[in-house]
Amino acid sequence: MTYITKPKFHHPGLPKNALGYTHRDYEGKISTLCAGCGHDSITAAVIEACFELSIEPHRVAKISGIGCSSKTPDYFLGQSHGFNSVHGRMPSVLTGANLANRDLIYLGVSGDGDSASIGIGQFAHAMRRGVNMVYIVENNGVYGLTKGQFSATADRGSKSKRGLTNNDNAIDLVAMALQLGATFVARSFSGDKAQLVPIIKAAIEHQGAALIDVISPCVAFNNHAGSTKSFDYVREHNEAVNRLDFISARAPIAVTYEPGAVQVVEQHDGSKLVLRKVAADYDPHDRLGAMSFLQRNAAQGQIVTGLLYVDPEPEDLHSHFNTVDAPLNSLSEKELCPGSAALEKINASLR
Ligand SMILES: Cc1ncc(C[n+]2csc(CCOP(=O)(O)OP(=O)(O)O)c2C)c(N)n1
Ligand code: SF4
Ligand SMILES: [Mg+2]
Numbered sequence: 001m002t003y004i005t006k007p008k009f010h011h012p013g014l015p016k017n018a019l020g021y022t023h024r025d026y027e028g029k030i031s032t033l034c035a036g037c038g039h040d041s042i043t044a045a046v047i048e049a050c051f052e053l054s055i056e057p058h059r060v061a062k063i064s065g066i067g068c069s070s071k072t073p074d075y076f077l078g079q080s081h082g083f084n085s086v087h088g089r090m091p092s093v094l095t096g097a098n099l100a101n102r103d104l105i106y107l108g109v110s111g112d113g114d115s116a117s118i119g120i121g122q123f124a125h126a127m128r129r130g131v132n133m134v135y136i137v138e139n140n141g142v143y144g145l146t147k148g149q150f151s152a153t154a155d156r157g158s159k160s161k162r163g164l165t166n167n168d169n170a171i172d173l174v175a176m177a178l179q180l181g182a183t184f185v186a187r188s189f190s191g192d193k194a195q196l197v198p199i200i201k202a203a204i205e206h207q208g209a210a211l212i213d214v215i216s217p218c219v220a221f222n223n224h225a226g227s228t229k230s231f232d233y234v235r236e237h238n239e240a241v242n243r244l245d246f247i248s249a250r251a252p253i254a255v256t257y258e259p260g261a262v263q264v265v266e267q268h269d270g271s272k273l274v275l276r277k278v279a280a281d282y283d284p285h286d287r288l289g290a291m292s293f294l295q296r297n298a299a300q301g302q303i304v305t306g307l308l309y310v311d312p313e314p315e316d317l318h319s320h321f322n323t324v325d326a327p328l329n330s331l332s333e334k335e336l337c338p339g340s341a342a343l344e345k346i347n348a349s350l351r
Helices: 036-051 070-074 090-100 110-115 120-129 173-180 195-206 231-236 288-297 319-320 340-350
Strands: 061-062 081-084 105-111 133-139 185-189 209-215 238-240 243-245 261-265 273-279 301-310
Touching: 036 070, 036 133, 036 195, 036 209, 061 070, 061 090, 070 081, 070 105, 070 110, 070 133, 090 105, 090 120, 090 133, 090 319, 105 110, 110 120, 110 133, 120 133, 120 209, 120 231, 133 195, 173 185, 173 209, 173 288, 173 301, 185 195, 195 209, 195 243, 195 301, 231 238, 243 301, 273 301, 288 301, 301 340
Parallel strands: 061 081, 061 105, 105 133, 133 209, 185 209, 238 301
Antiparallel strands: 185 301, 243 273, 261 273
8 A cells, every 4th residue: 555654743833632632643644545535534524533532542443444435544543553454344353353452442434335335244233233433434435446336325326427327226324224223323424524523523432333424525436417426416415404513521511502403412421412403303312213314305315414313322232242341451361261160160051
């Protein structure tokens, strides 16, 4: 993989967060993606979210698959743990890492081909198991890295750059995540940083499976008339259900909420999501309502964005398995291996 290292120099006047870090401390290498690629805007949003939350970079593990989207973890959080896995296999690698060390913040980064085509099975199981992660899909409707073939999220009837029509039905990852039990489900647009940054911040603090499907136009292969994932199309058909502010449990909470179309959702850890509703009748706690709202709008060619569903009391895989609270690498050999007598007892109970 080609890359260019960023110079370490930064302006002494750059703003610092609570840890004394600047944005530069959350950046990675210089991007080699096409100029104007939506994925670079998502990189910028991740950097901003981690800066604002004052996250210690060594507490983050970035795991991705293969694709232009899966290259992006190289362009943010250069001081964090990272693993560029196999095409479509990010969820299982991340699940294994999460089971071994639950103390890290897991950022899974994937593409629509990576998650909805080759990796659809892996995506489904990560969602249904409630793996505590932020699962970001950088969704452009094509396989950008291999020069623009339709992916499984390409809308039926949309046109490729070469003029071919996609006759297959699209997979909607947001609809799937809702059906499979994900406890935080959002959709956003790479060109809407004001919406995307608070969604990422809220997803990071959510203690369960959090899916963020980000429509992210591919300027090289899917930004023409006839595409339903182009900058122009998404701007014209975007129906935002809410605008989100996020207040971390770690920050002193000193805000006033406007009455009326504002809903405050308190998560288990004390963090607060403040939803300024655009669609007055939208309830982000209603899984079935979210599913039908999504489908009704999709039938009219509208792309709904915002926080679509959140469960303020999520469960995750560790609670399903009743695993120990401590990361496995902090346990002693005695704790990890209770000895042959204990093994014999387990075996006897299974005979
Ligand atoms: C097992 C396997 N099959 C096929 C490929 C070829 N391949 C590389 S990236 C890619 C698609 C990437 O599409 P997407 O996940 O949407 O990422 P994008 O480049 O659009 O961001 C494919 C088919 C591969 N690397 N490995
Ligand atoms: S090919 Fe498309 S997805 Fe890949 S870097 Fe270029 S614009 Fe982005
Ligand atoms: Mg893609």
